[in-house]
Amino acid sequence: MAFIDWVLHPTELWAAFWYFMRHAPPDEKTVKLQVSGDMKRCYDFLEMTSRSFAAVIQELNPKLRDGICLFYLILRGLDTIEDDMTIPGAKKRHLLEKFHEVIYQKGWTFKESGPDEKDALLLVEFDVVVNEFLRLPTEYQDVIADITRRMGAGMAKYTHTRVESLESYNEYCHYVAGLVGHGLSRLFAVSTLEDASVGENLELANSMGLFLQKTNITRDINEDVLDGRCFWPKAIWGKYATTEEELISKANREKGIEALNEMCTNALQHIPDVLAYLSQIKEPSVFRFCAIPQTMAIATIVLCYDNARVLDDNVKIRKGEAIKLISQSDNIDSVKRLFYGYLNTLEKKNHPDNPMYAQVSKIIDKTKKDIATTLKGGAPTDFTMEYLVLVLFLITLIAFFYSYLTRGF
Missing domain, CATH: 1.10.600.10 (Farnesyl Diphosphate Synthase)
Structure with missing residues (x-):
């Protein structure tokens, strides 16, 4: 089925070829970031929790990259608590409402996630996120803490609404x-x-x-x-x-x-x-x-x-x-x-x-x-280019076989 998809959508095959030619594997990107210690572990968690987000975050300008990585991980931790149906309602609401405070508490971790929570390890080692968050410039911390506070309050509301x-x-x-x-x-x-x-x-x-x-x-x-x-x-x-x-x-x-x-x-x-x-x-x-x-x-x-x-x-x-x-x-x-x-x-x-x-x-x-x-240039035409690429591919294929078959004549 995947092969048929590539044949029917040749521009996607072309895009995939150039994408993998121009982009290093995620593990190589992390090495190139030249991070170590707790921040390296934070990027490991980023890979674990969302490979698609990890790729675009790691390509961000250095002025934003670490801050947005930590912003994502903090909200992922908050979201993991919200999604956990094993946490009693009152306790969950308290955690959600106070999460913006724990990101300032060195050593804070949470080891009570349910067995089916795929991102539980992030909360188990959340102290590494806290350590790096506290190293961010104050103006970055203020934005992240404010959004975490407001989001936690909203999530708490919808645990019973x-x-x-x-x-x-x-x-x-x-x-x-x-x-x-x-x-x-x-x-x-x-x-x-x-x-x-x-x-x-x-x-x-x-x-x-x-x-x-x-x-x-x-x-x-x-x-x-x-x-x-x-x-x-x-x-x-x-x-x-x-x-x-x-x-x-x-x-x-x-x-x-x-x-x-x-x-x-x-x-x-x-x-x-x-x-x-x-x-x-x-x-x-x-x-x-x-x-x-x-x-x-x-x-x-x-x-x-x-x-x-x-x-x-x-x-x-x-x-x-x-x-x-x-x-x-x-x-x-x-x-x-x-x-x-x-x-x-x-x-x-x-x-x-x-x-x-x-x-x-x-x-x-x-x-x-x-x-x-x-x-610029006005509205795009409704012609999808898929057919043009397919035609060019077939012409090339025919030319190759014609050249091969007539080589001996």
Whole structure:
């Protein structure tokens, strides 16, 4: 199946070839960072908890790299506590609400995670994160501690509050992801790599986080329901099913797909803000750090739209497609072209008999128009280049065999 994917998408094969030619393996990158001791262990944890994030963080400008690595690990520790269903409710809320204080306490660790928590080791050795956090400049510490405090309070609230309304859905996503956008934007500004306005216009930063979080929540519905939880707001799924289990059942498939499409539409509304945010980022490594997750998100949400497989399994974009997105997320024009292409794909999937048709069409039309008016050279063509690359490949192959067969004549 993987071979067929490469054949059907030759530009992905080409992108993968050049990506691996230009990028060192993660372990070599860590060596090149020239870190040691506790910070080396922190980068080890970064690799353990998220290899995809580790790659882009390690490519950041040195003025931001360690600070964002530690910011990520602190929030990962907070998230590990939130996800742990074995911690009693009252104790969990206390830990979440006080986590911004423990990051200042040398020697603090947590060894009571449940047996199924994959990132438990991070909390067991959390003292190394604390040690390095305390070495950061004070202005970096202040931003990280403030976001940790606000996120912990929000997580604590939703340990006993269900996501029912669209307002609570937006609020929950703000606490767990929008605040990450706030914190990163403030760190970009504090580092002086980006203009101070990036750390002040936090509405756009919030949308960056919400688009990522809502895409993940939409995609993960099957896994979450089977785990006994659901982050889809009842204001949406309650229109299509009486229980979360009914939502993903095959007997309710038509209504389940309608609910899925409404969730996708809710996420798609953040795309204009995402492109506006990326347009203000100037430093190349910061741009890639911000852009790569967003191009992955639009690829994922377009894949999920009107796709019944989402209700049965955890769907993911192809590895080749992911590598292509990573390799092409270098500048705003390239990212706009990627978004435009995925909007074209979405347009083809958005049939008139779909209840979300009008809303999705409005988002597509407005965003494509905005891209066309701001993109150098105007709107991209709908021609995907896959066919051109495939034709060139076949011509080369035919020429090779012709040369081989006629060599003896």
